[in-house]
Amino acid sequence: MGTILQIETATSVCSVALSVDGKTIAIKEEKAQNIHASSLTLFIEEVIKSAGINYADLDAIAVSKGPGSYTGLRIGVSTAKGLCFALDKPLIAINTLKMMASGYLDQHPNFGGLICPMIDARRMEVFTAVFDHDLAEVQHTHAKIIDEKSFAPELQNHFVAFIGDGAEKCRTTLDHPNGHFYSQNFNSAALMSKLAFECYLSKSFEDVAYFEPFYLKDFVLTTPKKKV
Template sequence: MGFILNIETATKNCSVSLAQAGNVVAIREFAGEGYSHAEKLHIFIEEVLKEAETNFSGLEAVAVSMGPGSYTGLRIGVSAAKGLCYALNIPLLAIDTLEVLARKLKITEGVIVPMIDARRMEVYNAVFDTNYNKKSDTKAEIITGDSFSEYTDICHLVGDGAEKCRALLPDNKFMYHNDIIYPSSAEMALLSYNKHQKSDTVDVAYFEPFYLKDFVMNR
């Protein structure tokens, strides 16, 4: 059985994993203050292939985190993924970044609200149930005291956009998981495997990241 290469660059975390049958066999990631994806991404790809004692010919597909997130980060990841798929003639899989982030947390009650910082008091977010089924549309939202008032269960907030919500959402129904900040390619492994099994692919030539917002120069 071949490998699937997973690329996650939607946030400050530059993350690459190599997976087989939904299980991670090698991973490299780095989250710095700046965006170092352009310098590290291809190095990480080469390192995970070497660790698994394989090469590009061993890849069955490439999966990329599709957004929302950093414009620059998404462009770098998607460009690399499309280039590999085109050169190797293998399928491209697109994975929802917020679901990747949500899957870093396992809960038995309530909902998971993954949040990616979108500047000032705005976050990219969606809501998932305990089985990671999406309960709301992905959106860019300015957080107010009324945000998520429609949910009466515990809301588990994760991601680098969560902490700035604490002052506006102090109610006990909000739980802040400060140790979960960025999505990782580790959580992409099972998602990409399932998509590959169902041939749920995207067009290599025409696929574009899910930016959700217009490009901002200093983002």
Template sequence: MGIILNLETATTNCSVSLAKNGELLALKEQNTPNFSHAEKLHVFISEVLHRSGLKMEQVDAIAVSKGPGSYTGLRIGVSAAKGLCFALGVPLISISTLKSMAYQVITDEIDFIIPVLDARRMEVYSAVFDTKGNQVRETKAEIIEESSFGEFAKKHKVLLAGSGADKCKPVLTHANFDFTTEVVPSAREMSLLSHQKYVENRFEDVAYFEPFYLKDFIVQGGKKT
């Protein structure tokens, strides 16, 4: 039947959706500056099931945002997704965090969408998508410079969307660039993307799947011993 529970925890937005055949049934999310995923995720799961009038045993697959994003957030989401898959005996689907962001802002008014998640200093996590949602450049962690994404903006309208847009705007001054910080990763857009993978049987190995961290985890403020 294709009832899929979608979990998005890659950033500060703790987001859960339930969808049937790609159609959204229920969505619960909360975007706060402080990560609340450990406390909220399972509460939100229970709430979307209740709103939809469904039980956990009726879920056919679990989808999780695979990153890039927050190390801690991704670990929480993937751990929860794996646990549910093992408990229910259902497959695991992974969805690119940046691709689901791109799907929020697809429009005929622009030519390329570049989701940008804020990283350290002048760095962002980014990828480039066309207006059909196809990824046309690999995902990178990159420092923003005047030449960044220039090959796309030279002749085309480009939208940079996400938490990293503010740090890009003062540097990328070409007239073809536009910016929005209103886009945050959400389980809403995962509904269609996870359904597409479900019907194609594109599943992950539950035992060995790991989030796409893109960069190594760095402990802040630690002391050498």
């Protein structure tokens, strides 16, 4: 049996889930700005209690590794690593965009097109990738500034599902009959269950001491302009 605690903090959604053998049995999440630091450990405690288990009953800790918010990923991964050290449990890292695409396919199992998860990276930039129905990468994970020519070959030849918190702002720019946009939340730890269990069975674990989030882009610190 694989009992896995799952953490997703790549966007403004703070999400914690618990799964057993790839099935989600408990979930706690909330979407709000800057709540990860104050809420994540509370959500973890609530999920553990609601499932009626102890921390020692966990078999692994899974975390959404990015890309996404620098601060959110840092908090999520640091918390996951701390639990792994304290409980002596293995760490599983899941690509955030792949998790989103997997969640979409769980909800739309008959969809035969391409899935393009998008995480908002401000202005018209998104963190994105393109997956087929088997979750194979058609386009690798990258940062992309969206314009009218973006995904033209994919839209010409396939139905494309655009999902995630970066998709809605691209709806007008990517106006095409084959483009379909979905507004629901795909940044949920509950959508990690299947992928995390597959990693658990194959023992695809990370080195807890050296693992770092997949930030994709360097963090840039900006300072407000001084008032004259």
